[in-house]
Each structure stands twice: as C-alpha cells, then as structure tokens.
Amino acid sequence: MGTAPKTAAPAAGRAATKKELPEHFKAYKHVWVFIEQERGQVHPVSWELMGAGRKLADKLKVDLAAVVIGPEGEATQSAAAESFCYGADLVYMVADHLLADYRNESYTKALTDVVNTYKPEILLLGATTLGRDLAGSVATTLLTGLTADCTELDVDADGSLAATRPTFGGSLLCTIYTLNYRPQMATVRPRVMPMPERVVRPVGRVVNHPLGLVEDDIVTKVLSFLPDRDSAKSNLAYADVVVAGGLGLGSPENFQLVRQLATVLGAEYGCSRPLVQKGWVTSDRQIGQTGKTIRPKLYIAAGISGAIQHRVGVEGADLIVAINTDRNAPIFDFAHMGIVTDAIRLLPALTAAFRARLSPHSRDRIAS
Amino acid sequence: MHIVVCIKQVPDSAQIRVHPVTNTIMRQGVPTIINPYDLFALEAALELRDQFGGEVTVLTMGPPSAEDSLRKALTFGADRAVLLTDRFFAGADTLATTYALATAIRKISTEFGAPDLVFTGKQTIDGDTAQVGPGIAKRLGLLQLTYVAKISALDLTARTIDAERRSEGGVQLLRTRLPCLVTMLEATNQIRRGAMADALRAARAPIVKWSAQDAGVEDISKCGLRGSPTIVKRVFAPxxxxxxxxxxxxxxxxxxxxxxxxxxxxxxxxxxxxxxxxxx
Structure with a gap:
C-alpha cells in the first residue's frame, strides 16, 4: 500500500473494495464477443452471446465487436457478415489458413494479439470445449480475471461487469467482479442466454489483424478429425421438448419410463446429476450447471428434486412441469406446474395418454 | 518418465447444505473427497507409468487437512505426494491458483526431476471452471491437450504424444510435443483399487509439505486473495x-x-x- 494520504474515506459496500482502475487499463473500451467456428460452422452460443453483449454495450454506451478467427475463405467471411446481423458494430478478423483447425497455440496467439492491440473492456466466450480451452489460456496470458459459466451478465452503476454464476457445486449463486484488470472476461454456456433475433444488415467495418505465425511455429498438429455420428449426437440443448428423470425414479430400470415418454413426444431425454454420478445415464444427457442448459417449450421433470445446479440449467424453459412426491421439493419453487405424485406410476399413464392424443386420428381432429 | 498429477480436495457436493437464514455453506461435517474428475487424471497417469516406467507425483494446494486426499492418492499407487499449504494461498481465484501450482511444479522439477507430463482433471466439482489446467500450462510454457478422451500414443524418444481430444461435434486426434499438460475427460478409465502394499506404504509415507516460501514463491502478492483479479461480491440463494x-x-x-x-x-x-x- 502507498503512503499517500487518502483524500476521502471509502464509501460503504463495493466501493470500499474498489481501488482506482490502473491508468494503463483506462484505454480499454467496448464489449467483444469471440465468434466460435469449428469446421466452417459458427456455434450458436456465439450469437446468444452477441445478444447478451449488445445489452451490455448499450448500457455502457460503447460498441459491440465480434472477433472472428478462422481460415481464409467463405466460412470466415460469412461468420463476419452474420455477426452484423446479430448486432455487431464492427468485426475484428484474424483470417489465416493456419487457423483451419482449432489449436490452442494459434488461437491463443490470435485472440491475445487482437486484445492487446485494440483493448476491449469486456470479452465474452462460449463455455464450450473450444471456448474454455481458449479462455483459460488467454486470461492467463493477459493475467486478468475470468469468470466461468455465467448465468447472468450485467454492468453496475460504475460500469463494472457483474458476472453471476452458480457456486459451491451449484448450491448458491455468486456475483463476481474483475475490479482492477482488463479485459473482464467471462464464459457462458450454450443456451443460457436467449437467441437474439437475426436482423438482415449490411456488412460494416471489418478490421483485419494478421496472425503472424508460420506452420513451423505451431507445435501441435491435427492428425485427423472424427466427426460424431449423427445418431450419437444428442440435440438436448436445442430440443423443443425435453423429458428428464431424477433420483425419484428409484432404480436405473425405471429410467426407461422417461425415454418412453420422450419417444412419444418426439422429445429429447435427460437426467439430473445424481443419475450420472450413479452411472445410470451417460454424462451427455445431464441437465444442469455441469451438464447441458436447455430452453425447450416444454420441460417435464420426473422425480427431480430441483437443486440449484439443476435449476440454472432449465430456467429458460417456457413451461416446466414437475412431477414429485414431495410437495415441498425445491423444484416446485420454479416449476410452472407441479404434479404431486409418484413419477413411476404417472409416467406410463402420461405416455399412453399422449400417444392416444397425438395419434394420426386425433391429429386429423385438430386439423379440422 | 516423471508425471505430475494435480488434484484438489473438495467437499462432497451431494452433501452440501446451505444455511436457510444466512445463505452460507454449512461446512461442518461435510465429508471431503478427491475431486472425482481428478481420479481419471490420476488413473491415466498411473497407467502410463506402469507402461513406460517412472514416477507419479501428486500435488495439491489446500489446507493441512488436504493431506488426506494425498494419502488416498498414494493408496492408488502414486509414488510421491506434495502438499502446498500456506495461509497466503487462501482465497485464491483460478489465476492465483495457477501461479502457486506452477511455482510448485517448478520446484518439483528441480527437486525430483522435470515432469514429462502434467495431468489435471477436466474441472472440479466445487469450482467447475476448467480454467486451472490451461492456466498452469500457460504459466509453465507447456503445450496443452484438454478434454482428452484417450492417449493413443506416447513416444519418449521422439518426445511426442498423440491424444484424442473431445471437441464440439467430433474428436480431434492431436499430436504434440512433451512436456505437455493433459486434462482428462470423465469416464475415460476406472480408478484402480490400489494394491495392499500401496495402502500400507501410504499410511506411513512422508508427505512433502511446502509453504509458499518453501515452494519458491517470489512474489507473495500474486498468491491467494491478493493475487486474485476477481472478487466475489455477493453470494445468494436464487x-x-x-x-x-x-x-x-x-x-x-x-x-x-x-x-x-x-x-x-x-x-x-x-x-x-x-x-x-x-x-x-
């Protein structure tokens, strides 16, 4: 601590913990979103983040920039053009054939260089395998703060990013600040933020930045890429209807009741964390803070108590129907509709009734 | 070959209770476990050691009681355990944590030999950030392979490692150079039961205990709460x-x-x- 006399007593609350932002960070302005593309496809989480970033930028009265990193060519150009349709004021682009595949070394260099050159105050990335790999490296290189898996982003009165995320294994929420370092970095999982509306807009200002690497500089080589088989892919995060089960099902055999209802509804199925920990269901089906976040039109939760870590993964659903024997279960605090009964008995009845209701015969009835 | 495995002792999250009035975590009586994701890292390291020879050192930063988790790791067959414990490390966020762990790994390097590989779990179950692995790699200038489903080849002569890395929509088969940091994906192996001889050895094995100074920390202001760029402003129940x-x-x-x-x-x-x- 310095010895200079204090000019004023620190105010109460958060100001008391806040030192003046160091001079060299004051040039850091504007909100950035890293546009994640892998093999020519932009991950939808990038557009979701553009929606969140737009709100932050408007509140701060600054620009929203998209950072597009990828190989030279049509896919990267198109990602840049799309960024304007999702609200970008400008695009920073690093396009180089060495960026065709995601590799930590080359992408870390590209993103770190652009940040050091153009100095954003906020940098958002998707909490995907790519985004988390990259964000950890970039934040450590920049020696700044990084808040993972945020469920809410806001700016407070003095313009600081307030990043809220579940903590303690998802039992509580906490709001985290990066006070004296820039940029303030945060990652957000897919589907946590709503998809903003795409508005057709012309391509605006694109600032190109060189990668400054040759292939020999990059140690890691991609030997091959094995795309997931379509049948192995679960569309859980982006499904319109989801049926999930929890410990209330009592046994692994009863989980098929969840799958049967899901099949009749053309829905995806999922589960709460304990079922994955018990090995009843594979981890790609886990819904919640450490699994998938979902935003379906209808979510049916059977025998799930509703711990916070599950809650943050399903709160974006339009209609949550919870089935639980315990009328005091926390899931009834955030469900729209609760059915107090044993899911093991109700699920087969619901499956049969939905099957009858959605049969071709009754579809004709609806159409007429 | 020398492999360092970073593990963390965490509260068993299934047993965490929140005080209904004060919204604080009720830690009393909550059992601690080795972060479950770290066990996949430990087993992967032990398998490589069994195949290629060498030693596995487990490292953790935590309170003195974290010794329990290190002993547990020894019963699974780790060769050496290092506990980094000091009040200066308290309240560390991920950036301050990686500073401390990277410093300790440098010290392990000079004391016990430079590691060819550093392993961590994919993430912890209490922090869930997945940031510490990449952070350690960056600070030590190691190459990194995250979300590794399988180590398909290791060539100690050519100093290369091939691994299957889970990425969005598929699996990347990557080749990189040693030394390298690997974060292991869950469900990629099953932690061994541990031999009786290891259990007997673990009970009496000396644990290397380092303070910040012992570990060679030069700048204490980079540790713990002081070294953390992020602060938790508010903790609340939804x-x-x-x-x-x-x-x-x-x-x-x-x-x-x-x-x-x-x-x-x-x-x-x-x-x-x-x-x-x-x-x-």
Whole structure:
C-alpha cells in the first residue's frame, strides 16, 4: 500500500473494495464477443452471446465487436457478415489458413494479439470445449480475471461487469467482479442466454489483424478429425421438448419410463446429476450447471428434486412441469406446474395418454 | 518418465447444505473427497507409468487437512505426494491458483526431476471452471491437450504424444510435443483399487509439505486473495418464482386431465407436439 494520504474515506459496500482502475487499463473500451467456428460452422452460443453483449454495450454506451478467427475463405467471411446481423458494430478478423483447425497455440496467439492491440473492456466466450480451452489460456496470458459459466451478465452503476454464476457445486449463486484488470472476461454456456433475433444488415467495418505465425511455429498438429455420428449426437440443448428423470425414479430400470415418454413426444431425454454420478445415464444427457442448459417449450421433470445446479440449467424453459412426491421439493419453487405424485406410476399413464392424443386420428381432429 | 498429477480436495457436493437464514455453506461435517474428475487424471497417469516406467507425483494446494486426499492418492499407487499449504494461498481465484501450482511444479522439477507430463482433471466439482489446467500450462510454457478422451500414443524418444481430444461435434486426434499438460475427460478409465502394499506404504509415507516460501514463491502478492483479479461480491440463494407453481394432486387425476392442464397453458404446443411426434 502507498503512503499517500487518502483524500476521502471509502464509501460503504463495493466501493470500499474498489481501488482506482490502473491508468494503463483506462484505454480499454467496448464489449467483444469471440465468434466460435469449428469446421466452417459458427456455434450458436456465439450469437446468444452477441445478444447478451449488445445489452451490455448499450448500457455502457460503447460498441459491440465480434472477433472472428478462422481460415481464409467463405466460412470466415460469412461468420463476419452474420455477426452484423446479430448486432455487431464492427468485426475484428484474424483470417489465416493456419487457423483451419482449432489449436490452442494459434488461437491463443490470435485472440491475445487482437486484445492487446485494440483493448476491449469486456470479452465474452462460449463455455464450450473450444471456448474454455481458449479462455483459460488467454486470461492467463493477459493475467486478468475470468469468470466461468455465467448465468447472468450485467454492468453496475460504475460500469463494472457483474458476472453471476452458480457456486459451491451449484448450491448458491455468486456475483463476481474483475475490479482492477482488463479485459473482464467471462464464459457462458450454450443456451443460457436467449437467441437474439437475426436482423438482415449490411456488412460494416471489418478490421483485419494478421496472425503472424508460420506452420513451423505451431507445435501441435491435427492428425485427423472424427466427426460424431449423427445418431450419437444428442440435440438436448436445442430440443423443443425435453423429458428428464431424477433420483425419484428409484432404480436405473425405471429410467426407461422417461425415454418412453420422450419417444412419444418426439422429445429429447435427460437426467439430473445424481443419475450420472450413479452411472445410470451417460454424462451427455445431464441437465444442469455441469451438464447441458436447455430452453425447450416444454420441460417435464420426473422425480427431480430441483437443486440449484439443476435449476440454472432449465430456467429458460417456457413451461416446466414437475412431477414429485414431495410437495415441498425445491423444484416446485420454479416449476410452472407441479404434479404431486409418484413419477413411476404417472409416467406410463402420461405416455399412453399422449400417444392416444397425438395419434394420426386425433391429429386429423385438430386439423379440422 | 516423471508425471505430475494435480488434484484438489473438495467437499462432497451431494452433501452440501446451505444455511436457510444466512445463505452460507454449512461446512461442518461435510465429508471431503478427491475431486472425482481428478481420479481419471490420476488413473491415466498411473497407467502410463506402469507402461513406460517412472514416477507419479501428486500435488495439491489446500489446507493441512488436504493431506488426506494425498494419502488416498498414494493408496492408488502414486509414488510421491506434495502438499502446498500456506495461509497466503487462501482465497485464491483460478489465476492465483495457477501461479502457486506452477511455482510448485517448478520446484518439483528441480527437486525430483522435470515432469514429462502434467495431468489435471477436466474441472472440479466445487469450482467447475476448467480454467486451472490451461492456466498452469500457460504459466509453465507447456503445450496443452484438454478434454482428452484417450492417449493413443506416447513416444519418449521422439518426445511426442498423440491424444484424442473431445471437441464440439467430433474428436480431434492431436499430436504434440512433451512436456505437455493433459486434462482428462470423465469416464475415460476406472480408478484402480490400489494394491495392499500401496495402502500400507501410504499410511506411513512422508508427505512433502511446502509453504509458499518453501515452494519458491517470489512474489507473495500474486498468491491467494491478493493475487486474485476477481472478487466475489455477493453470494445468494436464487429466489422462488414470484408465481408459485400450480400444484395438482396427481393421484386423483386421470392422465388425460393432466395433459389438458399442460396444454391449456400453452395452446400452440399441441400442434407442435403432433408434428414432433410424427418425426418418430
């Protein structure tokens, strides 16, 4: 601590913990979103983040920039053009054939260089395998703060990013600040933020930045890429209807009741964390803070108590129907509709009734 | 070959309770475990050691009681355990944590030999950030392979490692150079039971205990709360939805009536469900 006399007593609350932002960070302005593309496809989480970033930028009265990193060519150009349709004021682009595949070394260099050159105050990335790999490296290189898996982003009165995320294994929420370092970095999982509306807009200002690497500089080589088989892919995060089960099902055999209802509804199925920990269901089906976040039109939760870590993964659903024997279960605090009964008995009845209701015969009835 | 495995002792999250009034975690009596994700890293390291020879050093930063987790790791067959413990490390966020762990790994390097590989779990179950692995790699200038499903080849002569890395929409087969940091994906192996001889050895094995100074920390202001760029401003429980759920006694209603009640709330749903169901 310095010895200079204090000019004023620190105010109460958060100001008391806040030192003046160091001079060299004051040039850091504007909100950035890293546009994640892998093999020519932009991950939808990038557009979701553009929606969140737009709100932050408007509140701060600054620009929203998209950072597009990828190989030279049509896919990267198109990602840049799309960024304007999702609200970008400008695009920073690093396009180089060495960026065709995601590799930590080359992408870390590209993103770190652009940040050091153009100095954003906020940098958002998707909490995907790519985004988390990259964000950890970039934040450590920049020696700044990084808040993972945020469920809410806001700016407070003095313009600081307030990043809220579940903590303690998802039992509580906490709001985290990066006070004296820039940029303030945060990652957000897919589907946590709503998809903003795409508005057709012309391509605006694109600032190109060189990668400054040759292939020999990059140690890691991609030997091959094995795309997931379509049948192995679960569309859980982006499904319109989801049926999930929890410990209330009592046994692994009863989980098929969840799958049967899901099949009749053309829905995806999922589960709460304990079922994955018990090995009843594979981890790609886990819904919640450490699994998938979902935003379906209808979510049916059977025998799930509703711990916070599950809650943050399903709160974006339009209609949550919870089935639980315990009328005091926390899931009834955030469900729209609760059915107090044993899911093991109700699920087969619901499956049969939905099957009858959605049969071709009754579809004709609806159409007429 | 020398492999360092970073592990963390965490509260068993299934047993965490929140004080209903103060919204603080009730730590009393909550059992601690080795972060479950770290066990996949430890087993992967032990398998490589068994195959190629060498030593596995487990490293953790935590309170003195974290010694329990290190002893547990020794019973699984780790060769050496290092506990980094000092009040200066308290309150560290991920950046300050990686500073401390990277410093300790440098010290391990000079004391016990430079590691060819550093392993961590994919993430912890209490922090869930997945940032510490990449952070350690960056600070030590190691190459990194995250979300590794399988180490398919290791060539100690050519100093290369091939690994299958889970990425969005597929698996990347990557080749990189040693030394390298690997974060292991869950469900990629099954931690061994540990031999009786290891259990007996673990009970009496000396644990290397380092303070910040012992580990060679030069700048204490980069540790713990002081070295953390992020601060937790507020911890709170989420509020219940203002409109309480409509509760139906399911036992008294036929399923058809329940479906009516569901669809009444969202009339457009029925046609969409019919369309979705048709897809099957």
């Amino acid at each position: 509020v219940a939805r203002s409109e309480k759920a409509e509760l139906i006694e399911g036992g008294e209603q036929p399923a058809e009536a329940l479906i009516d009640a569901i669809l009444k709330r969202q009339p457009a749903l029925e046609t969409e469900l019919a369309a979705l169901a048709r897809g099957y």
